[in-house]
Amino acid sequence: MRDIADKLGISVVTVSKALSDKDGVGEELKRKIKDLASDMGYRLNVMAKAMKEGYSYNIGVIIAERFTGVTQSFYQQFHQHIVKSLEEYHYSAILHLLSAEDEEQFVMPWIYKEKKVDGFIILGNVHKNYIEMLQRADIPVVFLDFYTDQERMDTVITDNFYAMYEMTNSLINLGHRKIAFVGNLYSTSSIQDRFLGYYKSLLEHNLKLDERYIINDRDEKGRFIDIQLPSEMPTAFVCNCDRIAYELMVVLKEKGYKVPDDCSVVGFDNDIFSTLCEPKLTTVEVNMPEMARVAAKFLIKKVKNNSLSFGRVLIKGKIVHRNSVKKLILVND
Amino acid sequence: MRDIADKLGISVVTVSKALSDKDGVGEELKRKIKDLASDMGYRLNVMAKAMKEGYSYNIGVIIAERFTGVTQSFYQQFHQHIVKSLEEYHYSAILHLLSAEDEEQFVMPWIYKEKKVDGFIILGNVHKNYIEMLQRADIPVVFLDFYTDQERMDTVITDNFYAMYEMTNSLINLGHRKIAFVGNLYSTSSIQDRFLGYYKSLLEHNLKLDERYIINDRDEKGRFIDIQLPSEMPTAFVCNCDRIAYELMVVLKEKGYKVPDDCSVVGFDNDIFSTLCEPKLTTVEVNMPEMARVAAKFLIKKVKNNSLSFGRVLIKGKIVHRNSVKKLILVND
DNA sequence: CTGAAAGCGCTTACAG
């Protein structure tokens, strides 16, 4: 800026104004300044601007490390959408992988301690107490794909409840009556809500909830366990995620059951697993781009005014029909 | 800092020195300053420090958008390792997804134009001309998992050539003689090198390279095409990546061939596809953590002195034996 | 429409 000003015999103030399109500079001069700037290969120093304004124009994206394995690309996919959404606000994303250790010992991300970010997007389940600590800190936070009953929690989630309700309805409409749910009801809020959507559909159709048809898929720590098929087989399995639907189909195949002829299987997420199984999975597609967009929007607003509050926002998913569901011919109805 | 200094009746200079462990402050006073700082919840403002020093302590990680699909988690996995490696230097990673459009039209990443990053790690194939532009720019660049013949290119790659050489050797040692290679030889440097490793192994064992055994898997734009099996079947397929090995196994299954009984299949990468097929794939594990570590180390050194040069560094992979390879019993040898 | 002054929060070199 100094150089540009000197070359043109004007002040840096004028250059600053011209380059950031503020008014108070003549059109002609402005053109001249801009041309010279690009000729000289001038690059704005955001850090100086940042220091002046008090914004870093960075957002931290926190993902618990346990969600980042080789077979878990879901949140990484989400992260990419966040990157793109933030770009529209001229913000960058800094990925912070939260280790189990830091989570337990309440270690704040170092990018917070060094004021490298203006806010955080928390992607997926994080321990309640850790969240409380984050919320006590003086920095805006928006949660994505996850919620708890904590107060003042701004969160964007997929409409798990309603999507699973619709999915189960569609199975019932195809003639299914014995429908099992696969998932640990005490593991995450997502699984719980999906289960409740499934349950609501049963209730509405006067079908009993059979405890033997609630099949566990993971332990308290979220580690997957072997799936046990019920002694009497249902005609359809509603799985809390594609991954588990995939595993279930492997088990079914081993035991000699054919999908969808012997039993139907549906999943949730529309991730890589839904297209890697044979037959391909009927599932719910989560609207990641929209969720990322809304989360980014909320967070940027909060950066400017942290007293703003948006609460819990649900984004609708979409059922993707593939080949894992069979229509049952009903003899009597 | 101001507040701390005032409360203690000292100057900000002393506070600055104490907090960053510079000498020139008495031990006792230093303790007092540090204690008060943490009591007051003081957070360093890196931006101010950054402006003074001229470093942003951010590194841009560039990935071409075409490598970021739902079924391609490889580079996202890599990105995570980069994040962790950079952390050790107190650096953050800013992910920049390079769109096909920006790549064609030579648009520099906006995080460059705004001096948000001190350097770039380029993850995977990017067009030669785009690379040239990056190298002309006044910023250190290190390439990862990819190289060209361009000068002054500091790059960290997996030892494709040697790993595939060893892999093919091991097949030959198990009695295989008719071994096909699956991959487009003109697509990427990685595939080429893997092919050449395969070829070297054939040469050493006096086996002829049969053109019908070089099977194409993608077009010039890198889009996957249907795999055509040769009219006379080999006993083993060496695939340029797990993804294609997976696709090949689907095709083989369709045509009634059993793996590994009718033919063996090996892959490369040890990514999600290698464990999702039945049987699981014998493949080469890329040493991502080490590659990320080395790339980060080089880049940080270049940030401090951009005239440094490291050239092309190969990191060894490791063969992972699973169940997709059969030992052939040789009647006569 | 243009610019001189002050300040964002730190660090570095220098003086005491």
Added chain:
DNA sequence: CTGAAAGCGCTTACAG
């Protein structure tokens, strides 16, 4: 061991 001065590159009032 401690601190006053200057400056990093920008922007925001304010004055002309």
